[in-house]
Amino acid sequence: MHKEQLLDNLIDGIIEGHPVEGDQPLAEVAARLARLSELRPRPEAKDDARRLMLAAAARKSRKRSRTWLGRKLTAVLASGMALTLATSGTVYAASNSLPGDLLYPVKEATENVELIFTPSGQARAEAQVRLARIRLAEIKALMRRKDKRRIGLLVSALNRRLALARAEGGLTPGEVRRIKAAADSLRTSTKRWLPPGLKRRLLKDKPPAPRLIRKSLPLTIDKSATQTPSGVAPDQQKPLGTPPAEGVAPNIKPAQPILAPKPRLLKPARHIIRSILRRRLRQKQAD
Amino acid sequence: MGDDELKAIVEMAKKRDLGALSTLYETYFDRIYRYILVRVRNVADAEDLAGQVFLKMIERIETFKWPQTGGGFSAWLFKVAHNLIVDWARGAKKITTLPDQDLPGGLNPEAAVGRDESVREILAAMTCLKDEQRQILLLRLVGGLSSRETADVLGISEGNVRVLQYRALAKIKESLQVTANA
Numbered sequence A: 001m002h003k004e005q006l007l008d009n010l011i012d013g014i015i016e017g018h019p020v021e022g023d024q025p026l027a028e029v030a031a032r033l034a035r036l037s038e039l040r041p042r043p044e045a046k047d048d049a050r051r052l053m054l055a056a057a058a059r060k061s062r063k064r065s066r067t068w069l070g071r072k073l074t075a076v077l078a079s080g081m082a083l084t085l086a087t088s089g090t091v092y093a094a095s096n097s098l099p100g101d102l103l104y105p106v107k108e109a110t111e112n113v114e115l116i117f118t119p120s121g122q123a124r125a126e127a128q129v130r131l132a133r134i135r136l137a138e139i140k141a142l143m144r145r146k147d148k149r150r151i152g153l154l155v156s157a158l159n160r161r162l163a164l165a166r167a168e169g170g171l172t173p174g175e176v177r178r179i180k181a182a183a184d185s186l187r188t189s190t191k192r193w194l195p196p197g198l199k200r201r202l203l204k205d206k207p208p209a210p211r212l213i214r215k216s217l218p219l220t221i222d223k224s225a226t227q228t229p230s231g232v233a234p235d236q237q238k239p240l241g242t243p244p245a246e247g248v249a250p251n252i253k254p255a256q257p258i259l260a261p262k263p264r265l266l267k268p269a270r271h272i273i274r275s276i277l278r279r280r281l282r283q284k285q286a287d
Numbered sequence B: 001m002g003d004d005e006l007k008a009i010v011e012m013a014k015k016r017d018l019g020a021l022s023t024l025y026e027t028y029f030d031r032i033y034r035y036i037l038v039r040v041r042n043v044a045d046a047e048d049l050a051g052q053v054f055l056k057m058i059e060r061i062e063t064f065k066w067p068q069t070g071g072g073f074s075a076w077l078f079k080v081a082h083n084l085i086v087d088w089a090r091g092a093k094k095i096t097t098l099p100d101q102d103l104p105g106g107l108n109p110e111a112a113v114g115r116d117e118s119v120r121e122i123l124a125a126m127t128c129l130k131d132e133q134r135q136i137l138l139l140r141l142v143g144g145l146s147s148r149e150t151a152d153v154l155g156i157s158e159g160n161v162r163v164l165q166y167r168a169l170a171k172i173k174e175s176l177q178v179t180a181n182a
Helices: A003-015 A025-038 A043-094 A104-116 A122-145 A148-168 A173-189 A196-201 A267-286 B003-014 B018-040 B043-063 B073-092 B117-128 B131-142 B147-154 B158-181
Strands: A219-221 A252-254
Touching: A003 A025, A003 B131, A003 B158, A025 B018, A025 B117, A025 B131, A025 B158, A043 A104, A043 B018, A043 B043, A104 A122, A122 A148, B003 B018, B003 B043, B018 B043, B018 B073, B018 B131, B043 B073, B073 B147, B117 B158, B131 B147, B131 B158, B147 B158
Parallel strands: none
Antiparallel strands: A219 A252
């Protein structure tokens, strides 16, 4: 073993209190130096230092728990207050906003939330009417700005609210008259600059038609149908377009059920259909 | 105290358990005090510094982590003591060598061990050592640290500790022989 390692092992033994064995002069020097481990502190000094240490530890634990709890409480309260203030302040600021403003979505969201908590029936119908009036007021405000695009959106929203109010059964004839009168006055005042389509849509009795392309529904004769109660055979039936005789149920069945409202075809589609019909008519006439 | 037992006590002390803190105090106070006393050569300062070591321990024990290799808690505490002594010496403008005569303000270590001539001679011989060699001998023989813990306190390797302590003891022996012959 290396001499340094050997001496190190001997010193470990000296620290543990084992005597030095054999002729180990360096270990003997180390053993003499190790007698300094007999030094002891004064008991009063040791007790004072212990007391100070424990007091510092107790103080730190109290401070730590209070700070932790205080921080948590403060964070919760502050965030709650901030949320409340922000919400109420935002909602208040949004109440006067118009489409295109930053807070308008907040206004719409608030209205939707209000409707969710309104019980269905008369109360909700009244809420819908109130919202329709708000839309009308917004239209008036936007007209001062001459914002055509957003007025169009508002008109759709207004019609939607009226339709919902009607569906809830809460739109009285008086309400309808009043809202129509307001719309009429708007129409006359904006005669010059509102596009014609928008003016027509303004408070029509039905919501704007969805922009769908739907083919016209051909009527087909159900050849597999049984004989009519009158006993007339299917091949002896009168041609299409002839009103059925009284008491005879027409055995004309549409291919698909007719849905209401009737979809309004786009111009290109109507044009195509008209041209097809004209061509067939010409063919028939030629035949 | 075994390593596992010490680890458990230190973990409890981190949570400010007063019983665990008292146990650590009882285990280490005397050793820390002796080490500081031999280095600063003044009982009052040594008592004050020893108390400060444990106040620092209270402040910093939460950040203590058992190292994968190295000295562990003993080395960490003695490192705190070592740093406090360095700051004290810098502030008091005192040198850490061991003068022969008594200093005003308290007993010196030789007086505390009953004026033991052998200890006195060795302490006198240690003045010729380098600072690092002296610290190794004090940490090993007065503080009771192992080679690994001493290496951790001083930031050197364990092999280096063994070599330095061998050379230090050899030098002290040579100095004592010269004194004896003289």
